[in-house]
Amino acid sequence: MTTREELEIRLQIERTRVSAIIEKAKEERLDEIKSGEEMVAFVHEDACIGCDQCPTVCDDDAIEMFSKPMKNTLIEVSSNRKAKIIRDKCTGCRLCVLVCPTDAITMIER
Ligand code: SF4
Numbered sequence: 476m477t478t479r480e481e482l483e484i485r486l487q488i489e490r491t492r493v494s495a496i497i498e499k500a501k502e503e504r505l506d507e508i509k510s511g512e513e514m515v516a517f518v519h520e521d522a523c524i525g526c527d528q529c530p531t532v533c534d535d536d537a538i539e540m541f542s543k544p545m546k547n548t549l550i551e552v553s554s555n556r557k558a559k560i561i562r563d564k565c566t567g568c569r570l571c572v573l574v575c576p577t578d579a580i581t582m583i584e585r
């Protein structure tokens with residue numbers, strides 16, 4: 476069984492990995508993505524794989540994960556998780572866009 480210490484080490488490794496991704500992405504893409512208070516993040520649910528990266532980087536607690544029933548009822552999975560933006564909390568910082576591995580998040584005008 477995984478111990479609490481092992482989990483904390485894994486979490487720290489994941490934070491470091493995500494930070495590195497963000498820094499790299501910032502350099503490459505930041506100018507291309509609109510940001511600011513007039514913008515809000517939007518999740519394209521079909522592209523979301525429920526990886527938990529976006530709630531990890533959102534400093535404003537503006538992203539919740541929720542479980543959604545599978546469209547194909549022949550496939551049994553314990554949980555089909557998706558991200559949801561809490562619009563009122565989103566400050567339009569675009570960090571979630573940078574970190575999403577499937578490009579499931581875009582910035583849209585409010
Ligand atoms: S744009 Fe920023 S504040 Fe809004 S959901 Fe994404 S990470 Fe959170």
Ligand code: SF4
Nearest residue numbers: 523524526527529575
């Ligand atoms: S980072 Fe992208 S794929 Fe991962 S949970 Fe967020 S929206 Fe879904």
